[in-house]
Amino acid sequence: MPVEVLTTPFNPWQRLADYEARPQAPHGRIGATAVFVGSMRDFNQDDDVRAMTLEHYPGMTEGYLERISAEAGERWGLLDTLILHRVGELAPQDPIVLVAVWSSHRREAFEACRWLMEELKSKAPFWKRETLADGSARWVEQNTPG
Amino acid sequence: MWINVKFFASLRELMNRAETRVELPEGGSVEDVWLAATDGREQPANVLAAVNMEYVDFSAPVSDGDEVAFFPPVTGG
Numbered sequence: 001m002p003v004e005v006l007t008t009p010f011n012p013w014q015r016l017a018d019y020e021a022r023p024q025a026p027h028g029r030i031g032a033t034a035v036f037v038g039s040m041r042d043f044n045q046d047d048d049v050r051a052m053t054l055e056h057y058p059g060m061t062e063g064y065l066e067r068i069s070a071e072a073g074e075r076w077g078l079l080d081t082l083i084l085h086r087v088g089e090l091a092p093q094d095p096i097v098l099v100a101v102w103s104s105h106r107r108e109a110f111e112a113c114r115w116l117m118e119e120l121k122s123k124a125p126f127w128k129r130e131t132l133a134d135g136s137a138r139w140v141e142q143n144t145p146g
Numbered sequence: 147m148w149i150n151v152k153f154f155a156s157l158r159e160l161m162n163r164a165e166t167r168v169e170l171p172e173g174g175s176v177e178d179v180w181l182a183a184t185d186g187r188e189q190p191a192n193v194l195a196a197v198n199m200e201y202v203d204f205s206a207p208v209s210d211g212d213e214v215a216f217f218p219p220v221t222g223g
Binding site: 043057096122141142 | 152154155156196199200201215217218219220221222223
């Protein structure tokens with residue numbers, strides 16, 4: 001159930017394909033795969049956003065993501081999970097986060113993927129700072145409701 | 147006892163530093179760390195705290211060598 005904080009741009013679909021192709025993947029037992037990919041919008045609160053910087057708390061972030069992965073695995077009996085999250089400088093449409101969940105049945109996959117995203121957004125120590133079209137910058141003070 | 151203090155995001159900018167070290171008498175709490183590290187500054191709304199990378203309340207006790215972090219509400223994902 002790996003988690004990774006990435007400092008450079010990534011292609012979530014390529015990473016997902018690479019991860020699923022590993023020989024040790026639970027081939028044959030998987031009946032459901034739920035995937036969430038979050039990307040950077042070019043607007044927020046009616047303003048045009050040109051760029052974003054994502055900061056995190058090294059160590060605490062990874063520890064928290066590992067903990068919720070393990071908790072989801074236990075609670076929904078998952079076969080595997082993968083969480084990737086960007087930090088650093090981002091441009092509009094850059095992928096920010098990938099949460100993938102593998103299980104035998106769809107209910108567990110849907111529910112665990114949603115739960116992991118909401119836990120991540122409400123407690124994982126990441127912070128967004130956005131640069132607007134007029135060149136000014138501001139910290140994002142709260143996430144949009146799920 | 148000595149405590150290592152970290153500030154993140156908007157709080158780091160407000161404090162004008164990412165980290166500091168403070169000395170406290172034994173038996174201190176996260177609240178005491180805040181007061182020592184910020185020269186008694188009033189807490190901005192919704193400040194969160196972690197001790198050794200675990201979320202805690204401001205009433206939580208701290209020990210020598212602990213890492214105490216203060217940060218605003220998180221906005222990842």
